Amino acid sequence: METFEKIYTDNYEAMFRVARKMVYDVDVVADIVQEVFIYFFDKVNSGDVVRYPKSWLYRATYNKCIDYWRDKKRFVALDLLDSCEIEEYNTDHSEMKAVLNKAIDKLKPQEKFLIVLYSEGLSYKEIAEVTEMKFSSVGKTLSRLLKKIEQKLIYQYDELYN
């Protein structure tokens, strides 16, 4: 079994990147990742065996991000949130990326998580392990999600220019 320190240093950046893609606020991201590792430490310390630490950490990161969204929704109306984020995109980033990010944000949380894992370069086998989805259905799900994003893009462009 690897030591906790090694698992921490080996996986911190990956978890940070994923949390950053799920949640935009950097400070929140750092807190989420820290919490995930403390949670992991407690689990291992209490004698639980985590067979695939990396997959476990991805899942825990996702769950923490969902918790954060849930809390945030209690205080901020979602429409307001969306418009704030788009303004931010428009000042710093190209329109294509902004529109694409908006389309990705419109996906269901677990769908967005799948796309985030995909963007991280995880293999289908790894994606299946993290999301506990059947390996044979990863390709189909991804192609379906890409089509869904494409549809949302078309819809957004229509809204913008027609």
Next chain:
Amino acid sequence: MNCITNESIQRFIDCETNLDESVLIKNHLSKCEQCASRVEAQQKLADDIKLALSEHQENYIEIPKINIPHQINRRRPVLKMRMIYALSAACLLSFFVLTFPNKGDFDQDEITMLESFDDDFDANLPVDQQKMMIHVVDPTGKVTEFHVK
């Protein structure tokens, strides 16, 4: 050959097809312009998505020192304290056993020492801080009393 499915295209652009599948797909793409452009479009969309999601990424992520709750070390002091309690209990017990042996059965050929605690025995104090009485019985039967603090 029929045109390829979106799923096959997806697995193809993600290099998740096996060798046979790859050969079939490549053969088809060389003959079917429509599918070739589908592959191209799907590849572009996938690349754009990856790029868009990486927009907010820091170039360098600093790994902070993690503040682990001191659970690793928390157990040892507890153990140590338990051992101290157990040892003091054992000492006390042995003292009591030694203090009240079967009286009246003294061998009067030698000097016998009997130690016992004072009346105001304080259970909260460690053994070495207890007031103690020692009765020394010499062969003539004379008893001398010492107080030890």
